[in-house]
């Protein structure tokens with residue numbers, strides 16, 4: 001299972017299906033950011 005974590009506040013945003021455990025970084029809605037960018 002993969003986890004999407006906010007790169008600003010380190011809070012867990014959501015989970016997604018994945019064969020292995022992995023972490024993606026984005027921004028949650030609580031942070032002041034117009035768009036979400038997913039970075040590996």
Ligand SMILES: [Zn+2]
Nearest residue numbers: 006009028031
């Ligand atoms: Zn955040």
